[in-house]
Amino acid sequence: GMLHAAFARSPISRGQIDSIDVDAARALPGVRAVYTAADLDRRKVEMLSLFMAASPDVVIKPLADGRVAHVGDPIALVVAESRSIAEDAAALIDIRYSAENPVVTMADASQAAPIHPGMTSNVAAAMGSPELSADLAQLFETAPFTLTHHLTHQRIAHSPMETRGV
DSSP states (O other), rough: OOOOOEEESSSSSEEEEEEEHHHHHHTTTEEEEEEHHHHHTTTTOOOTTSSSOOOSSSSSOOOOOOOSSSSSSSEEEEEEHHHHHHHHHHHOOOEEEOOOOOEEEEHHHHHOOSSSSTTTTTTOOOSSSSOOOHHHHHHHHSSSOOOOOOOOHHHHOOOOSSSOOO
C-alpha cells in the first residue's frame, strides 16, 4: 500500500509561473494525486526554518506559488503507486514561465532587487557589527601592522532538500 512521490521542479533560476497544466499527469494510470500550491493553500501548512521556527519575514511554502526563486524549486507534487509512475507523471506536467534575470553570486544578490516579494533586500541575516568599539578601534590604531583580506565562502548549507514532510 505504499505510495511514492515525485516533484515537478523549475528548470529556471528565477521567474513567474504563468500556467501549470496537470491534466496529463492526473490522467496517467497509477497516479493517485497531483498537488500544486493552490491545492495545498486549502490546508494550513506552516514551513519551519533551519532553526525549527516559522520565518517571520519570508513566507516559505512547500510548493512554489506564482514564482520560482531557484533551479529545482518544487512546483507540483505527484503521488503515485510506484516511483517510476510518479516520475513519469511529474514529467508530463506542463509549466510555463516568464523568466527573469538570474542572481548568481552573493555579490550580485547584495545589489539586486529582492528575490522574495515583500522584502527590502536579499540579505537574510547579518552577523557582527560594522562599527568598532572604541577599545577595538584604539587597538587597530596602535597595532604595529594590520592585514586586510577578502574571503569568499562557498554557497552551501548542510540540509537535505526533501525533509519538509507534511
